[in-house]
Amino acid sequence: MATQRIFVSGRVQGVGYRDWVVRTAQGLGLTGYVRNLKDGRVEIFAAGEDASLQTLVKECREGSPLARVDHVENFPADEERGHKGFTKRFTA
Structure with missing residues (x-):
């Protein structure tokens, strides 16, 4: 099992991006989380x-x-490691 940390910038907050990431990651069988960052990016x-x-x-x-x-x-x-499912978290 491998792990990745992904940072996405642009207009990615307030447009359903985190919900989209959750659905996409779950469909791929991944575990982990997605959250907004105070600087406007999304962290996965x-x-x-x-x-x-x-x-x-x-x-x-x-x-x-x-x-x-x-x-x-x-x-x-x-x-x-060891996440159960893929979740959306609060802003960090």
Whole structure:
């Protein structure tokens, strides 16, 4: 099992982006969470198979229908394993 931390910037808050991420990640069989950051970005922590993680990163570049994604940054994350399901969290 691999993990990724993904940061998405653009118009990604207040447009259903987090709900879209939850549905997309669940459909890919990933666990983890998504949350808004105070700086306007969205943070995603996801764990699962490499191919599913790569698909999530690719899909995040498109985003939800009302979103405008300007930049996606992702890197491996070695912490926070053991999530049950994929959830939406409060702003950090």
